[in-house]
Structure formats: structure tokens, C-alpha cells
Amino acid sequence: MSSGKIISIHSFRGGTGKSNTAANLAALVALAGKRVGVVDTDIQSPGIHVLFGLDENKMGKTLNDFLHGKCAISEVAFNIGEKAIDAEGRAKLAGKNLWLFPCSIRGREISQIIREGYDVNRLNEGFQTILKELNLDYLFIDTHPGLNEETLLSIAISDVLIIILRPDNQDLQGTAVTVDIARSLDVPNLILMVNKAVPKYDFNNIKKQIEDTFKASVAGVLPLSFDLADNASKDLFSLRYPDHDWSKALRGVADVILAVK
Amino acid sequence: MPGVFDRLQKQIEDKQSEGGITALDLADLPPALRKIMRLMLREIQLGYSEITNAVASFPDSERLAHKELDDALDTLTGQAWLIRLGERERAIYKVNLRRKSGSTLASGVWNTLDAKLKDKPE
Numbered sequence: 016m017s018s019g020k021i022i023s024i025h026s027f028r029g030g031t032g033k034s035n036t037a038a039n040l041a042a043l044v045a046l047a048g049k050r051v052g053v054v055d056t057d058i059q060s061p062g063i064h065v066l067f068g069l070d071e072n073k074m075g076k077t078l079n080d081f082l083h084g085k086c087a088i089s090e091v092a093f094n095i096g097e098k099a100i101d102a103e104g105r106a107k108l109a110g111k112n113l114w115l116f117p118c119s120i121r122g123r124e125i126s127q128i129i130r131e132g133y134d135v136n137r138l139n140e141g142f143q144t145i146l147k148e149l150n151l152d153y154l155f156i157d158t159h160p161g162l163n164e165e166t167l168l169s170i171a172i173s174d175v176l177i178i179i180l181r182p183d184n185q186d187l188q189g190t191a192v193t194v195d196i197a198r199s200l201d202v203p204n205l206i207l208m209v210n211k212a213v214p215k216y217d218f219n220n221i222k223k224q225i226e227d228t229f230k231a232s233v234a235g236v237l238p239l240s241f242d243l244a245d246n247a248s249k250d251l252f253s254l255r256y257p258d259h260d261w262s263k264a265l266r267g268v269a270d271v272i273l274a275v276k
Numbered sequence: 277m278p279g280v281f282d283r284l285q286k287q288i289e290d291k292q293s294e295g296g297i298t299a300l301d302l303a304d305l306p307p308a309l310r311k312i313m314r315l316m317l318r319e320i321q322l323g324y325s326e327i328t329n330a331v332a333s334f335p336d337s338e339r340l341a342h343k344e345l346d347d348a349l350d351t352l353t354g355q356a357w358l359i360r361l362g363e364r365e366r367a368i369y370k371v372n373l374r375r376k377s378g379s380t381l382a383s384g385v386w387n388t389l390d391a392k393l394k395d396k397p398e
Binding site: 135140143201 | 296298299300302303304307310311314317318319320371372373374375376377378379381386389390393394
């Protein structure tokens with residue numbers, strides 16, 4: 016088996032900042048000198064490519080092409096360190112080993128895959144091939160919120176599952192479901208990350224409450240940030256504003272990932 | 277004329293179309309079977325001796341005796357969750373995940389959507 020680790024980033028509900036977190040974490044880990052891949056499995060509503068500066072014109076082959084048997088998974092790889100260093104934050108990734116495997120953002124291709132389904136064996140083989148062929152240290156999988164086939168598969172094959180939640184009662188209930196499933200699938204490392212915490216509250220208290228509720232470790236509590244919203248996914252926030260509280264807290268989460276044996 | 281590889285590939289594809297495991301099935305498996313399936317999900321394909329070696333490296337509490345492993349592999353292949361090619365010591369096992377089914381929306385909905393999307397520039 017490849018020694019590379021699969022890190023799935025998941026949240027039960029949408030809007031938790033999952034793709035933003037996945038992109039920034041992958042970038043921080045690549046900055047630490049690791050070989051990193053990021054796969055967008057949010058086939059119905061892809062978005063992580065925006066954070067890496069991709070649009071329809073720049074995008075070549077996609078995960079959809081691979082799932083339809085039109086190309087090899089290696090042809091989907093988009094080298095961020097070479098091709099997407101056009102913004103202040105992303106420029107710091109120049110020469111780093113970071114590849115994105117985007118989904119199609121063409122309406123017809125999204126509707127085709129929803130209508131026809133796809134071979135899940137092929138998706139899984141794609142993950143394992145990426146790990147081996149690119150000799151990755153880490154493969155981040157950005158999932159669709161909630162629970163569906165590709166999300167459950169990514170949880171089942173993960174070495175590390177990061178569940179993102181907001182300190183909100185709807186998120187708390189949904190996270191309980193995901194934690195139960197992750198435990199029943201024997202995920203070796205289950206980590207929680209709280210995002211969009213209102214700054215007036217005591218973050219240590221939030222961390223303790225969440226850890227007590229789920230009996231799982233909270234790797235970081237990240238503040239609700241207008242600065243992050245203002246960035247509008249145009250750049251990798253933690254690289255562009257490394258001294259921001261959100262970025263500092265996210266670096267703590269990256270350190271937890273890097274410490275997993 | 278198809279070669280050995282093509283024939284084996286065809287054999288695998290035929291068997292894969294017979295069903296397969298979902299991640300939810302995985303959650304319901306007994307721990308030992310789930311451990312084997314998790315291993316197979318990461319390896320995709322392993323020979324019998326490679327599985328034996330991997331199982332031998334499991335912690336004491338999860339290790340399976342020879343007979344238990346054979347029974348586990350029979351159970352998993354019987355459900356078409358693993359595909360077995362060849363016999364016993366020379367067998368190769370391949371994981372078989374169930375295909376993600378397509379939408380059950382009426383075809384008229386998709387035809388209308390297709391027609392609308394065709395009008396959009398690429």
C-alpha cells in the first residue's frame with residue numbers, strides 16, 4: 016500500500032467553509048514541503064477549483080472525464096505550483112508539489128453524471144493511482160456535504176477524517192450522525208474543526224464543549240471572519256494573510272495533520 | 277483476438293456488474309471482515325498470499341486463523357463484494373464497489389435540461 020495518507024474533509028451541512036478549509040490546508044501542507052494532491056469529489060456542486068484560480072477556460076481534463084473513461088486520472092492533474100501562481104497567496108506555492116484534480120463545471124457534464132451515475136470502483140482506483148503515481152504524502156478529498164456514496168467511500172478509505180462544523184445546533188446534530196458513521200467504518204483518525212465561531216465567545220470553552228459532546232479531538236476553533244468573506248475565494252487566504260487569526264488557527268490544524276503517524 | 281489481459285478484464289467487468297458493496301454495507305460488517313475490506317479498498321487488488329501476510333500483521337485481537345480467513349474470503353466473494361479470480365492459494369482478489377446509480381427523475385426532465393444546456397456556449 017502507498018504510504019501516502021488520505022485526508023477527507025467533510026461536513027454534514029453546506030456552508031461550513033469546507034472547500035476553503037480543504038484548499039488552504041492542502042496549500043499549508045504543500046508549503047511544509049510535502050507532496051500533496053487535492054481531489055474535488057463534490058461532483059454536483061464543484062467549487063474548490065476557484066480557490067486555486069481555475070475557471071472553465073483554464074481547466075483541462077476533469078474528474079468527470081476520468082469517470083466516463085475518457086482519460087487517465089494522471090491527465091486530470093492540474094499542477095498548482097506551476098500554473099496557478101497568479102495571486103499573492105498562491106504565488107507562495109511556486110515550485111511546490113501540489114496538484115488539483117477538479118470536477119467539471121460544465122452544466123451538461125454535471126447533469127450527465129447525476130443522470131447516469133458512475134463506476135465507484137473507478138473513482139476508488141483513481142484515488143489509489145494518484146497516491147502511487149505522484150508519490151504523494153497526502154491526498155486531500157473535498158467531499159459533497161451530507162452523506163452520499165462518494166462521501167461514504169472517502170470516509171471509508173481515509174486515514175484521517177476532518178469533520179468541519181459551526182457552533183450551531185443544526186451542525187451539532189448532523190455532526191453526531193457523521194461521527195457515528197465514521198466510527199462504524201473504523202476511520203483511524205477522527206478530527207473535528209470548528210469554523211465560523213463568533214469571536215465574542217471563549218474558544219477554549221467551545222473546544223471543550225465539542226470535545227466532551229463527541230469524545231473526539233478538536234484540532235482548531237476558527238473565527239467567523241469578514242476578512243475571509245471579503246477574500247471571496249479569490250486567493251488562498253491563509254497564504255495571503257498568514258498573520259490573520261483564521262490563518263494562525265488553520266496552521267494549528269495543519270500541524271495536527273502533519274503529526275499523524 | 278483478445279489476449280489474456282482482455283479476457284481477465286472482461287471477466288472482472290462481468291462480475292462487477294453483478295452487484296458490489298457500498299460504504300454503508302461496510303459499516304454493518306463484523307470487525308474482521310470490515311478490516312479485510314478496508315485493506316482491499318486501499319489496495320484494490322491482492323493475491324491470496326498478500327492478504328494472508330497483511331492479516332498476519334493485524335493486532336493479536338483482530339488476527340484471523342487460516343480457516344477463519346478462508347471463510348471470510350468465501351463470505352465476501354459470495355456477496356460479490358470481492359471478486360475472486362483463480363483458486364485458493366493462486367487466487368487474486370479484487371474489491372467490488374457498487375455502481376452509483378443514476379437519477380430516478382423522469383427522462384423528460386433530463387431531456388428538457390439537455391435541450392436548454394445545448395443552447396449554452398461551451
